Amino acid sequence: MIATYNNADRTRRAVSAVMTSLTALCTLLAVSALLIILSYIAWRGIGSLSFQFLTDVPRPVGEGGGIGNAIVGSLVLLLISSVIGLPVGISVGVYLSEVGRGRFTDGVRFIVDTLTGIPSIVTGVFVYAILVLPMKHFSALSGGVALALIMVPIVARTTEEMLKLVPHSMREGALALGAPQWRVTLGVVIPAAAPGIATGAMLAIARISGETAPLLFTAFGSRFFPSSLNEPIASLTVQIYNYAISPYDEWHAQAWAATLVLMTLVLGINIIVRFLTRKKF
Amino acid sequence: MPVQTVVPKIEVRPSSTAQAVTGKAKVSVRDLDFFYGRVQALHNISLDIPERMVMAFIGPSGCGKSTFLRTLNRMNDVIPATRVGGQVLIDDRDIYAPGTDVVELRRKVGMVFQKSNPFPKSIFDNVAYGLRINRVTKNNSELTGRVEEALKDAALWNEVKDRLKTSALSLSGGQQQRLCIARALAIRPEVLLMDEPASALDPIATSKIEELIFDLKAHYTIVIVTHNMQQAARVSDRTAFFLLGKLIEVNSTEKMFTAPSEKLTEDYITGRFG
Numbered sequence: 001m002i003a004t005y006n007n008a009d010r011t012r013r014a015v016s017a018v019m020t021s022l023t024a025l026c027t028l029l030a031v032s033a034l035l036i037i038l039s040y041i042a043w044r045g046i047g048s049l050s051f052q053f054l055t056d057v058p059r060p061v062g063e064g065g066g067i068g069n070a071i072v073g074s075l076v077l078l079l080i081s082s083v084i085g086l087p088v089g090i091s092v093g094v095y096l097s098e099v100g101r102g103r104f105t106d107g108v109r110f111i112v113d114t115l116t117g118i119p120s121i122v123t124g125v126f127v128y129a130i131l132v133l134p135m136k137h138f139s140a141l142s143g144g145v146a147l148a149l150i151m152v153p154i155v156a157r158t159t160e161e162m163l164k165l166v167p168h169s170m171r172e173g174a175l176a177l178g179a180p181q182w183r184v185t186l187g188v189v190i191p192a193a194a195p196g197i198a199t200g201a202m203l204a205i206a207r208i209s210g211e212t213a214p215l216l217f218t219a220f221g222s223r224f225f226p227s228s229l230n231e232p233i234a235s236l237t238v239q240i241y242n243y244a245i246s247p248y249d250e251w252h253a254q255a256w257a258a259t260l261v262l263m264t265l266v267l268g269i270n271i272i273v274r275f276l277t278r279k280k281f
Numbered sequence: 282m283p284v285q286t287v288v289p290k291i292e293v294r295p296s297s298t299a300q301a302v303t304g305k306a307k308v309s310v311r312d313l314d315f316f317y318g319r320v321q322a323l324h325n326i327s328l329d330i331p332e333r334m335v336m337a338f339i340g341p342s343g344c345g346k347s348t349f350l351r352t353l354n355r356m357n358d359v360i361p362a363t364r365v366g367g368q369v370l371i372d373d374r375d376i377y378a379p380g381t382d383v384v385e386l387r388r389k390v391g392m393v394f395q396k397s398n399p400f401p402k403s404i405f406d407n408v409a410y411g412l413r414i415n416r417v418t419k420n421n422s423e424l425t426g427r428v429e430e431a432l433k434d435a436a437l438w439n440e441v442k443d444r445l446k447t448s449a450l451s452l453s454g455g456q457q458q459r460l461c462i463a464r465a466l467a468i469r470p471e472v473l474l475m476d477e478p479a480s481a482l483d484p485i486a487t488s489k490i491e492e493l494i495f496d497l498k499a500h501y502t503i504v505i506v507t508h509n510m511q512q513a514a515r516v517s518d519r520t521a522f523f524l525l526g527k528l529i530e531v532n533s534t535e536k537m538f539t540a541p542s543e544k545l546t547e548d549y550i551t552g553r554f555g
Contacts, residue, residue, distance in 0.1 A: 101361060167398065169394055169396055169398040170398050170400060171359070172356060172359065172392075172394065172398070173394065173398040173399075173400070173461065173464075174400070174410070175356070175359060175387065176354060176356060176387055176391065176392035176394075176465070177387065177388075177391070177410060177411035177414065177415075177464065177465065177468060178384050178385070178387040178388035178411060178414065178415055178468065179384070179410075179411075179414045180384050180414075183414050187410075187414070188400050188410075191401070191402075192400070192401050
């Protein structure tokens with residue numbers, strides 16, 4: 001009975017081969033699309049990159065200028081939204097996974113899922129109504145709040161999923177040593193899930209750093225370096241949007257370069273966070 | 282599969298035959314019922330566990346022996362929709378009485394689980410965990426001393442003393458289980474519950490754990506759940522046999538494996554079912 005295959009065997013092997021090639025083909029398609037986008041942006045953007053471009057403020061057409069204020073503005077907005085959105089989102093995730101039980105928790109989970117699907121422009125209009133109108137002006141703060149609102153549900157759900165991956169036996173082990181519930185959660189469960197939670201946070205940050213719509217009515221944009229969180233602030237995405245819809249070739253080129261910068265920024269943050277939360281044990 | 286009719290030869294450690302059943306009851310269970318939702322898992326169980334002895338729980342899968350073990354340190358509290366009736370007295374205090382501090386109870390009644398469950402921390406931090414959260418030690422040198430002592434008690438010290446700072450997950454399965462025992466011993470519990478502590482281990486690691494149990498009973502009251510009847514015979518002084526959520530028989534281990542008083546026990550031990 002060595003190496004004799006009947007027909008059923010042959011069919012099974014053929015189907016298996018076809019399916020394997022199909023998955024490989026789809027993977028190849030997805031990855032190459034990504035690579036084409038990345039290399040196209042690099043190709044179009046790299047020409048306008050210069051030290052001046054990275055540090056200067058925008059100038060009228062023909063005078064060069066740069067996106068220094070937009071880079072700073074984007075970082076400030078990411079910082080504000082992370083400071084608000086990450087603690088809230090992680091707390092909600094911890095509640096959903098570790099604390100809450102029953103129908104109320106199911107309700108919270110449903111609402112969080114619904115929030116994930118809200119179009120970001122709606123979030124922008126909402127923050128415009130509750131923050132910008134009462135304050136009577138656009139501000140970095142309201143931009144940060146809008147982005148934080150987008151972050152919270154993403155961070156909450158990934159945190160919940162990551163915490164649920166921590167084996168139940170680990171919780172019981174800590175409880176059996178006389179640890180109160182809150183110490184089990186803080187000292188054992190969250191550290192065990194930390195790399196996953198950080199990845200979730202990363203995804204959320206990457207997602208909001210590409211958001212333009214919620215910033216249009218909140219952070220608005222600015223031609224200067226920010227001096228206060230209570231003022232309108234520039235951002236890479238809004239800058240890209242404004243330059244891309246302009247009729248000037250120079251600004252189009254700058255929009256490509258700004259896109260390249262934005263992508264590098266996200267990649268950089270990603271690498272730093274990966275490094276900081278790499279698995280120690 | 283032919284029905285096994287050969288009576289397996291089970292050797293009882295001679296020393297356990299010498300132990301009389303006179304020890305004071307450390308744990309005293311009275312009319313205990315336990316429910317998972319509407320399903321009753323334990324029926325009217327009454328049982329005394331004498332101090333500084335090893336008591337083994339045997340019985341087929343699903344007979345309630347693990348559930349019963351977990352009622353002794355209220356680990357079942359974390360499972361939703363469970364309910365307990367009756368009393369569990371430890372040192373004459375009902376642990377299910379209102380106002381019982383579960384955290385304090387679990388410091389007194391340690392537990393080792395079937396699957397080793399070290400925390401993703403260093404070896405040292407694993408053993409120090411219970412000491413730290415309970416603020417047992419006053420300073421660092423005392424903490425280090427207690428960790429060393431616990432690791433020595435769990436017969437793991439020599440294997441890990443040079444790498445206390447490395448991850449607990451780098452240890453082998455048997456070492457991880459002994460680490461979990463060390464972790465439980467570090468806070469010096471009075472009762473140690475072991476839920477099939479050797480079921481996932483090879484024979485060498487198993488014999489190490491069994492020797493450990495034999496040494497530990499000088500200081501601790503030990504309750505061990507096991508599927509392995511030879512193991513029960515080797516390590517325990519008294520044995521309780523569970524079937525379908527009921528306690529069928531509790532007796533000295535020697536008597537249990539040589540002349541059980543219940544027909545059901547005999548049938549189980551001789552391999553006629555289960």
